[in-house]
Amino acid sequence: MRICEQQYSDHIRPFSRILYLCHRNADPDAIGSSFALSQAFGGAIGVVDDISRLGASLAEAVGAHVLLNPQFEDYDLVVVVDTSVELQAGGNLPAPYALVDHHLDEGLLDNALFYIQRPAKSTAEIVWRILKDNGKKPDRDAALALLAGIVSDTGRFKRATPETFTVAAELLAEGGFSYEEALEVLSIPTSVSQRIAVLKAASRAEILRHGDWLIASSVVNSFEGVAAMSLVDLGADVAFVAGRHGKGERIRISARSSRATVRIGLNLAKLLGEVGQAFSGDGGGHMSASALEAIGDPIVILDACRKKAAESLPCGLVCSSGAGRH
Numbered sequence: 001m002r003i004c005e006q007q008y009s010d011h012i013r014p015f016s017r018i019l020y021l022c023h024r025n026a027d028p029d030a031i032g033s034s035f036a037l038s039q040a041f042g043g044a045i046g047v048v049d050d051i052s053r054l055g056a057s058l059a060e061a062v063g064a065h066v067l068l069n070p071q072f073e074d075y076d077l078v079v080v081v082d083t084s085v086e087l088q089a090g091g092n093l094p095a096p097y098a099l100v101d102h103h104l105d106e107g108l109l110d111n112a113l114f115y116i117q118r119p120a121k122s123t124a125e126i127v128w129r130i131l132k133d134n135g136k137k138p139d140r141d142a143a144l145a146l147l148a149g150i151v152s153d154t155g156r157f158k159r160a161t162p163e164t165f166t167v168a169a170e171l172l173a174e175g176g177f178s179y180e181e182a183l184e185v186l187s188i189p190t191s192v193s194q195r196i197a198v199l200k201a202a203s204r205a206e207i208l209r210h211g212d213w214l215i216a217s218s219v220v221n222s223f224e225g226v227a228a229m230s231l232v233d234l235g236a237d238v239a240f241v242a243g244r245h246g247k248g249e250r251i252r253i254s255a256r257s258s259r260a261t262v263r264i265g266l267n268l269a270k271l272l273g274e275v276g277q278a279f280s281g282d283g284g285g286h287m288s289a290s291a292l293e294a295i296g297d298p299i300v301i302l303d304a305c306r307k308k309a310a311e312s313l314p315c316g317l318v319c320s321s322g323a324g325r326h
């Protein structure tokens with residue numbers, strides 16, 4: 001059942017043991033949103049399998065206690081946060097659960113006891129609205145956590161909307177900290193292993209030219225998301241980066257795309273959902289930043305992604321200068 005932000009308090013009240021559950025490799029938006037909700041309404045914070053370095057940095061800065069792979073039986077209600085695909089939540093959610101999310105996918109809606117899912121640039125923006133509409137005042141740490149989530153998910157406001165800026169201003173006023181402090185939480189030195197992964201992704205990249213569109217694909221063993229983003233920064237319109245996980249049979253592919261592809265309507269969430277499902281998995285996310293998990297040969301799955309991207313990009317209708325990208 002879809003509910004609005006104002007109804008959250010009434011729907012969460014019957015439950016005394018609540019778990020806010022973040023997706024795999026939980027990022028600052030997932031951690032910050034879960035932390036603010038748990039501070040306001042009570043409950044624990046859990047992640048599936050692992051937490052990202054930035055997510056961990058935020059958790060430490062605000063003093064969030066994050067449980068790794070918590071036992072769902074210990075809770076009356078699991079609230080899935082910032083997650084749109086069941087696989088990203090470990091694949092065995094106890095139904096019914098609740099959902100608070102800003103992604104476009106519908107996969108988790110049917111089995112949700114209640115959900116708030118609407119387009120926003122971060123889940124943190126939705127959580128801020130939940131707090132406000134239910135008369136909850138975040139303390140300094142909760143406000144800082146939400147702002148860090150917003151800064152992280154919008155690429156430091158590159159993808160911000162008027163709502164993003166309004167919420168950010170309100171959080172700064174409410175929390176009484178400076179914007180610089182929020183940035184500091186997120187500025188951790190890039191690890192050597194991440195830099196190696198990005199450089200390997202670039203040196204191994206295969207480039208497909210389709211008209212004036214460039215589609216890059218590569219394979220690394222970690223940091224697929226950062227690697228895909230770097231390939232787009234280097235000039236690819238679309239980048240797919242695959243990595244093996246689990247015992248090697250589970251493939252994760254992260255995809256990123258340029259603003260030029262978004263303008264012509266390329267939807268990576270849909271594309272990765274379709275390819276994921278064709279290979280015994282699933283995928284989703286945003287139009288220009290998505291991921292899939294599937295079973296199979298990464299080269300074959302990457303090829304399917306590339307083909308679908310090329311089919312979706314019109315040949316010959318591209319502005320030749322490339323101006324205005326990114």
Ligand SMILES: [Mn+2]
Pocket residue numbers: 029030082102121122123153
């Ligand atoms: Mn998010």
